[in-house]
Amino acid sequence: MSPTDRKISFIAASTLLLSSLEYLIPKPLPFLRLGLANLPLLLVLQSIDYPPYFFILLLKAIGQGMVSGTLFSYLFFISLAGTMSSGFTMKLLKGLLKKRVSLVGISVVGAFVSNLAQLQVASWVVYGPAIWVAAPLMLGLGMITSIILGFLGERYLQYGSFPKTFLTDSFEPVLPTVEEQTHHIERTIAMIVAIAAILFAQGPIPLLMITLLMYAIQRMSRRKIRLLPPLMLLFSLILLALFEPSGQVIFTLGTLALTKGSIALALTKGLRLIALLSASQSLVSSNPRFKGRLASLLVLALSYFGILTACFRTVKGSLLERVDGALFCGAKGTLQAVHSSQNEQGSSVSIIITTILVVGISIASRVWM
Amino acid sequence: MKIPGSLAGDIIIIILCAVAVFFVFASSQNSGSGYVSVQTPDGIYRYSLDSDRLFTITGPLGDTIIEIRDGKARIIDSACPTKTCTFQTPIDRSGSFIACLPNHVLLTVVGSMNEEVDDVAY
Numbered sequence: 019m020s021p022t023d024r025k026i027s028f029i030a031a032s033t034l035l036l037s038s039l040e041y042l043i044p045k046p047l048p049f050l051r052l053g054l055a056n057l058p059l060l061l062v063l064q065s066i067d068y069p070p071y072f073f074i075l076l077l078k079a080i081g082q083g084m085v086s087g088t089l090f091s092y093l094f095f096i097s098l099a100g101t102m103s104s105g106f107t108m109k110l111l112k113g114l115l116k117k118r119v120s121l122v123g124i125s126v127v128g129a130f131v132s133n134l135a136q137l138q139v140a141s142w143v144v145y146g147p148a149i150w151v152a153a154p155l156m157l158g159l160g161m162i163t164s165i166i167l168g169f170l171g172e173r174y175l176q177y178g179s180f181p182k183t184f185l186t187d188s189f190e191p192v193l194p195t196v197e198e199q200t201h202h203i204e205r206t207i208a209m210i211v212a213i214a215a216i217l218f219a220q221g222p223i224p225l226l227m228i229t230l231l232m233y234a235i236q237r238m239s240r241r242k243i244r245l246l247p248p249l250m251l252l253f254s255l256i257l258l259a260l261f262e263p264s265g266q267v268i269f270t271l272g273t274l275a276l277t278k279g280s281i282a283l284a285l286t287k288g289l290r291l292i293a294l295l296s297a298s299q300s301l302v303s304s305n306p307r308f309k310g311r312l313a314s315l316l317v318l319a320l321s322y323f324g325i326l327t328a329c330f331r332t333v334k335g336s337l338l339e340r341v342d343g344a345l346f347c348g349a350k351g352t353l354q355a356v357h358s359s360q361n362e363q364g365s366s367v368s369i370i371i372t373t374i375l376v377v378g379i380s381i382a383s384r385v386w387m
Numbered sequence: 388m389k390i391p392g393s394l395a396g397d398i399i400i401i402i403l404c405a406v407a408v409f410f411v412f413a414s415s416q417n418s419g420s421g422y423v424s425v426q427t428p429d430g431i432y433r434y435s436l437d438s439d440r441l442f443t444i445t446g447p448l449g450d451t452i453i454e455i456r457d458g459k460a461r462i463i464d465s466a467c468p469t470k471t472c473t474f475q476t477p478i479d480r481s482g483s484f485i486a487c488l489p490n491h492v493l494l495t496v497v498g499s500m501n502e503e504v505d506d507v508a509y
Contacts, residue, residue, distance in 0.1 A: 119396035126397075130404050147437060154412035161404055168397075263422050263433035264440070273498045275422075275433050 019318065021190050026070050027315050028191040030077035031322030032058045032345060035330060037082050039337075052163050053129060055082070059105060060121050060128075060171040061181055063112045075105040076312065077319045084320065087241065087299035090213065091291065092143045094298075099139040104132035121175070122168030129164030133157050144291060148258040174338055180345045192351030194321045204366050205239065205304035208373040209297050215373075215380035216293045222282055224383035225289035231376050232296035238369050239300040248295065252288040259284040300369070322348060421481060421498035423460040425453065428491045436460065436479065436496070446490035453494065465490055 037055035055078065066074070079101040083089030088097070108128040111119070133156050141149045175181050183189055212232065219225055236243055260271070265279025308316070326348040333343035425432040427444050434440065436458045444451045449466025459477035464470075467489035475485045484495040 115396060118393055119400065120393035123393070123397035123400035126401055126404050130407065150411075150415050153415055154408060157408045157411060161401070161408065165401070262435045262437065264435060264438075265432060267431045267433050277433050279434075 019193060019314075022070055023315060023318065024191050024193060025189070026073050027077065027318035028322050028349065029058050029062055029066075030074050030081055030315075030319040031326055031348070032341075033074075033078040034081045034085055034319065034323040035326040035344065036341070037078075038085060038327065039330075041086070053125075053132075053160075053167050056104070056125070056128060057167060057171055057174070059108065060125060060168070061175060063109055063124065068109070071105070071109060073312070073315060075101050077315055078105075080312075080316055081319050081323065084302055084316070085323070087302045088295060090209075090298035090301045091294040093291070093295065095143060096136050096139045100132040100136040103135040104128040107131045120168065121171040122165055125164040125168035125171065126161055129160040129167075130157060133160045144287060145255070145258055146262065148261045151258065151261055170338075174342075178338060178342045180342045184345075184349075189349070191322065191349040194318075194325055194351060196317055196321050199305045201307050202304040202366060205369055206301060206306045208366075208370050209235075209301035209304065212297045212373045212376050213294060213301075215377045216290060216297060218384065219290070219380040220286075220383045222285040222289060224379050225286060225293060227379050228376050229289050229293040229296065231372050231379075232293045232300070235369050235372050236296045236300050238365070238372070239303045241299045241303045248288075248292040251291060252285070255284040255288045256281065325351070421496055423453075423455065423478075424495045424497050426491075426493040426495075434460075444492055446487070446492050448490045451487055451490050451492045460494055460496065461485065462487060462492075462494065465492070 033055045036057055040052055040054040059074070059078070062071070062074070079094070079098045080089065082097060083094045088094055105128075108124050111127055112124055115123075133153075137149055137153055137156065141147055212235070216225075216228060216232070219228055233243060259280035260274040260276060262280050262283075263275050263277045264283070265277040268276045268278060268281070270276075307313075326344050329347035330340055330344040333340045333347065335343065422433050422435050425434070425444060428446055432444065434442070434455060436455060439456045441452065441454050441463075444453065446466070451465040451467075451472075452463050454461055454463045456477075459479040461475065461477035462472045462485055465472055465487045467487055469489075472485055472487040472492075478485055478494065478496050481496055481498060484493060486493045
């Protein structure tokens with residue numbers, strides 16, 4: 019691993035640390051964010067060339083998908099579009115304007131582009147054109163949070179001690195020990211089959227049954243189950259269904275109406291996405307293995323992330339001080355990551371049997387409906 | 388604290404973005420082409436004019452087939468004797484309607500930004 023590779027992975031890992039801190043803050047829409055994870059990107063804009071910067075963006079998006087477990091669902095495309103488009107716009111803008119703009123201006127443009135890209139992709143893959151109803155709110159909130167983020171960036175650049183060390187060429191984070199994780203190939207295959215079955219299934223009731231089975235599999239895979247995000251997702255889809263009436267009116271609310279057709283559509287879309295997210299969680303926990311430079315950078319970034327998380331827990335002080343301290347401690351490699359004992363995993367046999375059930379329901383839903 | 392030289396740049400960017408957000412807001416207020424409300428013997432149905440679709444309403448005489456295409460609604464077939472309703476021009480303006488009285492089906496456009504010209508001319 020060359021020093022550049024280590025640097026890339028380390029910066030990517032710091033975005034993962036911040037996005038996991040972000041995860042602790044509750045949010046009303048599944049893809050609404052404060053954007054803390056973009057802080058490291060803002061800080062390295064000037065000191066890093068395009069090729070490594072591109073890898074950092076990619077690692078940030080994929081790493082977030084791995085940590086949150088959404089990598090193998092279409093929510094990943096939404097976050098990828100946001101990260102790549104805003105990442106490049108910010109770098110381009112800083113390159114053009116240099117000293118004439120501070121991180122505040124850069125951050126505002128980044129948030130604007132990111133939200134626009136996410137809305138567009140979200141309207142393509144899940145929500146449909148009705149999502150644009152939420153656009154002014156999202157873009158407006160994005161402006162406020164990005165101004166705060168820009169100030170935070172400037173402040174950190176001035177007062178934080180880590181950027182000064184980091185921006186020198188001699189900086190080199192210590193290579194962490196990477197722990198081999200067992201790859202459960204049969205589970206990976208089972209989950210790929212399950213994803214195909216989820217995409218094939220039709221109708222709210224079969225999809226509800228499939229969703230419950232997918233949660234059972236997620237439990238067998240010892241992956242934590244969160245109920246709030248999927249409920250939020252369903253709620254937001256039903257809310258948007260008000261703007262796209264189709265079918266018999268159940269009740270009206272001024273110009274808005276709840277119609278049978280749009281409710282059924284919202285439930286179908288929502289349940290399909292929830293089942294897909296759950297399958298993605300189980301797929302991530304089967305530790306699928308990839309090859310190539312990107313894959314080895316990802317493994318490195320994830321192990322740095324483990325160390326940074328462990329470091330963050332030991333450092334005291336304000337949020338910025340803790341992040342600063344964690345980065346120092348992570349770069350020095352004094353602490354090792356606490357590995358969640360993933361070894362005691364449930365049996366693959368029950369996962370495979372449940373997957374076969376899912377496939378059965380999926381085919382039945384096409385035949386009988 | 389001294390005023391940084393980048394202040395002007397930042398303010399220009401923030402103003403530009405705010406203007407852009409305002410335009411998105413304004414266009415999201417206007418873009419709605421509304422919906423078509425369908426009154427039938429067994430209740431009111433409502434369909435957005437934003438997406439194309441074909442659907443069937445059942446009245447006392449039989450089926451009335453309605454089509455929504457390019458933000459306009461029309462009746463393409465109906466189980467009534469004269470089939471007058473199928474010759475009506477497609478409707479997309481708020482307040483315009485097509486009726487198939489023998490089969491008790493009434494289509495009305497509601498909430499579209501395209502106001503019926505008569506209303507404006509008063």
